[in-house]
Amino acid sequence: MSMTINGKATFHNGYTKCNWTLKDRMRALLCVKAQPLLSRGFIHPVRPSTAVRWQAAPSKLFCSSPPDGNNTPPSMLRHLTSKIKATGPIPVAEYMREVLTNPVKGYYVRNNMLGPEGDFITSPEISQIFGELIGVWIISEWMGAGQPKQLQLVELGPGKGSLASDVLRVFSQLQSVLGGASVSLHLVEVSPALSLLQAQNLTGNRSQEADAEDDPVYRRGETDAGLPVSWYHRLDDVPAGFSVFVAHEFFDALPIHKFQRTEKGWREVLVDIDPEKPDTLRFVVAPAPTLASTSLVQADETRDHVEVSAEGGVLVQQLARRIIEDGGAALIIDYGHNGTKTDTFRGFKGHQLHDVLASPGSADLTADVDFNYLRRMAGGGVACLGPVTQRTFLKNMGIDTRMQVLLRNCSDPSTRKQLISSYNMLTNPAKMGERFHFFSLLHPSRLAKPQKPEGLKLEKKKSPAPLPVAGFTELKFA
Ligand code: SAH
Numbered sequence: 187m188s189m190t191i192n193g194k195a196t197f198h199n200g201y202t203k204c205n206w207t208l209k210d211r212m213r214a215l216l217c218v219k220a221q222p223l224l225s226r227g228f229i230h231p232v233r234p235s236t237a238v239r240w241q242a243a244p245s246k247l248f249c250s251s252p253p254d255g256n257n258t259p260p261s262m263l264r265h266l267t268s269k270i271k272a273t274g275p276i277p278v279a280e281y282m283r284e285v286l287t288n289p290v291k292g293y294y295v296r297n298n299m300l301g302p303e304g305d306f307i308t309s310p311e312i313s314q315i316f317g318e319l320i321g322v323w324i325i326s327e328w329m330g331a332g333q334p335k336q337l338q339l340v341e342l343g344p345g346k347g348s349l350a351s352d353v354l355r356v357f358s359q360l361q362s363v364l365g366g367a368s369v370s371l372h373l374v375e376v377s378p379a380l381s382l383l384q385a386q387n388l389t390g391n392r393s394q395e396a397d398a399e400d401d402p403v404y405r406r407g408e409t410d411a412g413l414p415v416s417w418y419h420r421l422d423d424v425p426a427g428f429s430v431f432v433a434h435e436f437f438d439a440l441p442i443h444k445f446q447r448t449e450k451g452w453r454e455v456l457v458d459i460d461p462e463k464p465d466t467l468r469f470v471v472a473p474a475p476t477l478a479s480t481s482l483v484q485a486d487e488t489r490d491h492v493e494v495s496a497e498g499g500v501l502v503q504q505l506a507r508r509i510i511e512d513g514g515a516a517l518i519i520d521y522g523h524n525g526t527k528t529d530t531f532r533g534f535k536g537h538q539l540h541d542v543l544a545s546p547g548s549a550d551l552t553a554d555v556d557f558n559y560l561r562r563m564a565g566g567g568v569a570c571l572g573p574v575t576q577r578t579f580l581k582n583m584g585i586d587t588r589m590q591v592l593l594r595n596c597s598d599p600s601t602r603k604q605l606i607s608s609y610n611m612l613t614n615p616a617k618m619g620e621r622f623h624f625f626s627l628l629h630p631s632r633l634a635k636p637q638k639p640e641g642l643k644l645e646k647k648k649s650p651a652p653l654p655v656a657g658f659t660e661l662k663f664a
Pocket of ligand 1: 286287294295300308309310311342343344345346374375376377380419433434435436439440
């Protein structure tokens with residue numbers, strides 16, 4: 187599953203003419219002004235890449251897990267064992283929340299986990315094309331919504347800030363398309379360490395901590411192009427307004443509850459201390475129903491084991507409400523399923539699978555996203571599209587055209603090799619192409635056929651069909 191890319195490359199920023207069918211598709215999609223995007227080469231180094239964290243999950247449920255051969259328990263383990271001693275076994279969701287986002291010792295709070303030196307690598311880190319195509323998608327949705335005057339780009343869990351940076355580069359290339367829209371960037375990030383890295387990547391040294399205690403913004407800055415950037419701990423704190431929300435490998439990091447079907451009915455899986463090995467954690471099944479097991483498992487559930495991210499459900503409800511009230515769209519990209527998988531909870535450390543209960547806080551914890559559950563939680567007020575596979579989405583967005591242009595502009599053999607290899611990583615069905623899925627929430631008006639205005643009943647012309655939603659539709663034009 188690993189891919190080595192040596193060296194870095196830069197691309198020329200020249201516009202080259204091309205005559206592909208996809209060019210026509212994008213022209214129709216984005217209007218003529220936006221089209222040159224696909225035939226541009228952006229100046230941006232190809233980032234080194236390594237293993238990804240979507241390997242098949244071996245079932246680890248109910249295994250015990252000794253710490254990594256250390257006599258003194260690490261502080262997160264000590265924190266968890268004290269908690270369990272005080273309150274009894276804790277839900278997996280609480281375990282995951284503590285391990286990942288505890289404000290002092292949490293994995294995300296303390297680490298930079300992305301990249302070859304870290305624990306996993308993500309698509310925006312593999313290739314700039316990924317973020318660029320998402321940038322094109324955002325612009326096409328902004329256009330589909332009638333080009334509102336304000337465009338808030340809101341990213342949940344921005345990692346190193348690479349995706350936002352690639353999107354903003356597209357925005358600046360397509361300045362003439364965005365016209366006078368006032369664009370701002372809003373980042374929801376729990377990790378102080380990562381927010382600093384994002385600030386460095388997106389604003390250089392033009393950001394500073396916000397000092398007012400009641401200010402929901404904890405950092406403010408400005409990009410090279412003068413776009414305002416704000417950092418928040420929670421989505422709730424992001425101001426209202428027309429927004430396009432992007433969440434890449436974010437929902438998989440949200441805490442999940444685990445439930446097991448037993449002879450007595452559904453029971454929640456909890457994390458306990460192994461009575462025989464006091465510095466070791468183990469899974470146990472709650473002896474009686476919990477509030478979560480009675481409220482989160484569907485009455486008609488057919489699986490024997492289910493994982494539910496109630497936090498993910500609440501976030502999707504918030505996204506749906508915002509989109510209904512203020513307009514906009516959300517793009518959720520993650521590995522996941524349609525309510526079919528069972529035990530997907532797993533850990534990653536140094537690009538290897540890692541026992542979820544061993545040395546908590548030292549490894550990433552993740553679970554596949556249940557898109558069926560997200561769709562149900564979004565409710566009927568928003569339109570949901572997808573999930574479609576990453577391969578389908580990127581191909582529909584014109585990744586092949588973009589690749590050809592980049593290759594055409596690049597003569598260095600090792601850079602060409604990197605480009606091809608990262609393209610393969612993103613789109614190959616056996617790699618990320620079919621593991622990752624794109625799921626979208628849209629304002630219902632986005633897909634509705636426009637109503638004929640009153641008084642035009644005699645008009646013979648048909649109302650125009652809404653602009654197709656890029657990425658989810660293979661656009662065909664005569
Ligand atoms: N989107 C990035 C990073 C994915 S890692 C990429 O694809 O490269 C998950 C990101 O979400 C990290 O930035 C992490 O700090 C952040 N995160 C995790 N849980 C969070 C939470 N509950 N609230 C806000 N940010 C969170």
